[in-house]
Amino acid sequence: MRVRQQGHQAISARQLWLLIAASRVAVITATLPVLTTGRAGRDAWIASLLMTLAAVIFSVLLASFVRRLGRQSFAEYSLDVWGAWLGRAMTLGLCGILLAGAFAQLRTFTDLITVTALPNTPDWTLSIIAVLPPTFVAWRGLDGLGRSAEIVITLLALTFVVIFPLVSVPELEWRWILPVMEHGLSPILSSIPVGLVWFLAFSLTALAAYPHVDQRQRILPTLIMGNVVAGAVLVLVSIVVVGQFGPAEAAKLLSPVYSLVKNLQIGGIVRRMEILVVAIWVPAAGLAGAFLLWAAARLLAGITSLQIRHAVLLGGAIVVVAAALPHPNLFELVTWQTRLALPLILAILAVIISTWAMDLIRRPGRHTSRRSAGGASREK
Amino acid sequence: MKRRAIRKPTAPRKRHDAANRPETPVAPPTTDQEIEQPSEIRISPDIKVNRSTIDEILGHSDDLIQHDLRLGGQRGVDCTVYYYQAMANSDFLHTHVLQPLVVWARPSFYEGGPRPDLQEIRERLMVATQILEAESLGDVLIGLFNGHGALFVDGIDKAMIVRAAGFKSRSLSEPMNETSVRGPFEGLTEDIETSTSLIRRRYKSPHLVIRNLIIGDESRTKVRLVYDQHIAPPAIVREVERRLGQIKRDILIYSATIEHLISDHPYALWPILERTERAERIVDQMTQGRVAILVDGTPFAVLLPATASNYFWAPDDQSEPFYFAALMRIMRVISLVISAFMTPVYVALVTFHPEMIPLPLMLNIAVSQEGVPFPLIFIAFVMEIVIEVVREAGIRLPRPVGAATSIVGTIVIGQAAITAGFAPPGLVVVVAVAAIASFALPDYGAAVAFRLLRFPALLAGGLFGLYGVSSVAMLALFDLCSIKSFGVPFLAMYTPGRGVQLLESLFIAPPRLVSAKRKMSYRDRYRAGPPPRVKARAPLAENALARKTKRK
Numbered sequence: 012m013r014v015r016q017q018g019h020q021a022i023s024a025r026q027l028w029l030l031i032a033a034s035r036v037a038v039i040t041a042t043l044p045v046l047t048t049g050r051a052g053r054d055a056w057i058a059s060l061l062m063t064l065a066a067v068i069f070s071v072l073l074a075s076f077v078r079r080l081g082r083q084s085f086a087e088y089s090l091d092v093w094g095a096w097l098g099r100a101m102t103l104g105l106c107g108i109l110l111a112g113a114f115a116q117l118r119t120f121t122d123l124i125t126v127t128a129l130p131n132t133p134d135w136t137l138s139i140i141a142v143l144p145p146t147f148v149a150w151r152g153l154d155g156l157g158r159s160a161e162i163v164i165t166l167l168a169l170t171f172v173v174i175f176p177l178v179s180v181p182e183l184e185w186r187w188i189l190p191v192m193e194h195g196l197s198p199i200l201s202s203i204p205v206g207l208v209w210f211l212a213f214s215l216t217a218l219a220a221y222p223h224v225d226q227r228q229r230i231l232p233t234l235i236m237g238n239v240v241a242g243a244v245l246v247l248v249s250i251v252v253v254g255q256f257g258p259a260e261a262a263k264l265l266s267p268v269y270s271l272v273k274n275l276q277i278g279g280i281v282r283r284m285e286i287l288v289v290a291i292w293v294p295a296a297g298l299a300g301a302f303l304l305w306a307a308a309r310l311l312a313g314i315t316s317l318q319i320r321h322a323v324l325l326g327g328a329i330v331v332v333a334a335a336l337p338h339p340n341l342f343e344l345v346t347w348q349t350r351l352a353l354p355l356i357l358a359i360l361a362v363i364i365s366t367w368a369m370d371l372i373r374r375p376g377r378h379t380s381r382r383s384a385g386g387a388s389r390e391k
Numbered sequence: 392m393k394r395r396a397i398r399k400p401t402a403p404r405k406r407h408d409a410a411n412r413p414e415t416p417v418a419p420p421t422t423d424q425e426i427e428q429p430s431e432i433r434i435s436p437d438i439k440v441n442r443s444t445i446d447e448i449l450g451h452s453d454d455l456i457q458h459d460l461r462l463g464g465q466r467g468v469d470c471t472v473y474y475y476q477a478m479a480n481s482d483f484l485h486t487h488v489l490q491p492l493v494v495w496a497r498p499s500f501y502e503g504g505p506r507p508d509l510q511e512i513r514e515r516l517m518v519a520t521q522i523l524e525a526e527s528l529g530d531v532l533i534g535l536f537n538g539h540g541a542l543f544v545d546g547i548d549k550a551m552i553v554r555a556a557g558f559k560s561r562s563l564s565e566p567m568n569e570t571s572v573r574g575p576f577e578g579l580t581e582d583i584e585t586s587t588s589l590i591r592r593r594y595k596s597p598h599l600v601i602r603n604l605i606i607g608d609e610s611r612t613k614v615r616l617v618y619d620q621h622i623a624p625p626a627i628v629r630e631v632e633r634r635l636g637q638i639k640r641d642i643l644i645y646s647a648t649i650e651h652l653i654s655d656h657p658y659a660l661w662p663i664l665e666r667t668e669r670a671e672r673i674v675d676q677m678t679q680g681r682v683a684i685l686v687d688g689t690p691f692a693v694l695l696p697a698t699a700s701n702y703f704w705a706p707d708d709q710s711e712p713f714y715f716a717a718l719m720r721i722m723r724v725i726s727l728v729i730s731a732f733m734t735p736v737y738v739a740l741v742t743f744h745p746e747m748i749p750l751p752l753m754l755n756i757a758v759s760q761e762g763v764p765f766p767l768i769f770i771a772f773v774m775e776i777v778i779e780v781v782r783e784a785g786i787r788l789p790r791p792v793g794a795a796t797s798i799v800g801t802i803v804i805g806q807a808a809i810t811a812g813f814a815p816p817g818l819v820v821v822v823a824v825a826a827i828a829s830f831a832l833p834d835y836g837a838a839v840a841f842r843l844l845r846f847p848a849l850l851a852g853g854l855f856g857l858y859g860v861s862s863v864a865m866l867a868l869f870d871l872c873s874i875k876s877f878g879v880p881f882l883a884m885y886t887p888g889r890g891v892q893l894l895e896s897l898f899i900a901p902p903r904l905v906s907a908k909r910k911m912s913y914r915d916r917y918r919a920g921p922p923p924r925v926k927a928r929a930p931l932a933e934n935a936l937a938r939k940t941k942r943k
Contacts, residue, residue: 155873
């Protein structure tokens, strides 16, 4: 039996990659295929593959960067490197990306729930209620999130075991997928940033979680595993969705996996299985939202005098307010994501690379050992 | 030689008769400085001082018995025996302490001889089984409160505590809350000594450690820590001792108080420490590294750390065929889910997702609901509350009446509710099944927790359908994930990569497949030899630096 002292909020490297992977899979299964299938068509799976490759390359960059953080999160580190105001601005920018990710994630699921189960319930009511459980979960700390990920990934895996082999694979039409690259590389490349920005957003959580990871020397395999597992699911989902519905119809579907599940019946006894599957998705969506919220709060706590729990409440309040305001529907959300993807990726890369470069210039001798960090630090 | 008369022991007398007791209580000391703790008062060599001190501290109580003796006539030595009438075995004290003192106290013994010392008296009184020396009045009081006798001798600055506890306690009986068909029928009792003996009888190992603690400044309750020193992780033992040592209470009566005070999450909905009244359960769990806490005055021991799999353990699991026990354990898991979510899911399906229900069944439900004047969620709430009331009444009523009242009450109320058109029959069936499922859980605390969870789930299901139920389930799941029991994650076994533990928690392995030897503990491994040395690998950056230096 492993013993950790009470209040010691730390997770293992394995829990971190499961957390990243589970959160991504939740996003992937909800809407991400449409983001890649929209432009790439039948080559969506190649776009997914390349996107995973790009995410892995970014993971290597990120892992090299986070090793410089030592016992700090990005918040404290950027204050050291950039000074008080610029450091705060950089961190707030990342907080904003993470909070926007949490909002988009929860909002997407709310829309799914509205469509599937509660067409007469006002969206804003559901959005607010969707924010509260993740806020509570994030408030309980990273430790619980890490262990929740282990269970949620099991739930998601079980769900896919039901969906893909039973329903989709027998009806798969390979003519929708082949031949590859009929229209060249351009549509594939143009669809990569949309998915990549989600992958990057979840990788950014490592900037907040790094000081709380037990085995920090394993941060690179951790980030790569998180990307590879989620990327594999995305490739699989893309193949199944396009193979099932065809590239033209798949491009129009807002939530292809949901559409797949609609075809599912168990022996004619239980119908409308999509409601059940959406109910199973709720923990996954909650986990993803909670993880992003916690990461944003951790960064916020690093640049203010707030404790992480208080910062979580603040972040949750911001998302609740955003959810209560008149908000876009799922289609508009997808459009926004498509438009903002590339600028966001560039902004993320700019923040990381410039901070790294500035640190190298100011403190060239800073130790970047794999083992420099030692044990996980204590959460405030 | 002048013969001295032997002064016979005085008749036992009570300190104060009710008639002599002052009507107004003595005013307590006004400042803290005036109050000296008994544990700080050292025993005086002058017996008069000791008598007056004890009189001052305990004299207000009528059941304190005091025997004043003079050993060896007028030039002899004064001594006094104290004990509590209701707590000590007075026959034992008379036979083994007072009579030997009188017989031994011949005047010739003192004629010109040295005054007796404690060792001498102790040797003479060896007929009494256990005698302890006390140097402070605090120790004497603890002895008296535990039912022992205290002997003061003039000229000696120590007292002797003679073990003579003789209070009555309940005899062994079958545990009330953990009944068994084929298991042992002996349960722990309120007497901590009896409970300890039940454990010792089943675990005759030199590795068994029993640590005594006293908690409660006023109640001075005996608490015992029981564990196998070769198996229990020392970090957990240390942590238990630390947390128990931090308890500052005047009174400790219930083991549940300790449970709350030492818990990692005292306000968690779920019981995260296990309670048991079965000695064989304690022994079984000790061999798996867990620590038991016994509290005098309560038959419930606390086992820690706990995991969620403990919710599904039942006394007959090891006594029944393994396949039957495994099946029953799976049934308990299903019962837990039914208990918490069956009514909410029913309400959610009927209210929001009727298309998920097969058409013939849905038509029947729709027909039965016709004419019901209230929304389904309201009726479900009322039915659940009625079930809880009937259950509570069944517990509080005398046992022969309670069971009958529960059954009759449930049947009559359910039938009447259907006939009156208050509740649809489908809902009555669902509520009844959920209530029965909650009784299938062996852990009473867990059953209560999941019954409580049913109410928010019902509300969420009635307002937001399956999505609401799922949200409550998510909250419960994540809450269970985030709690720990003495540093051990509560859902430790239900995570990927722990398949063996998960299977062990769900299924009972047949005895042939269970290793005859217990698992090698960390200490055994330590004794087997030092751990293999791992060659320390230099960090990458240092390697790179070294390479650069080498090149230069």
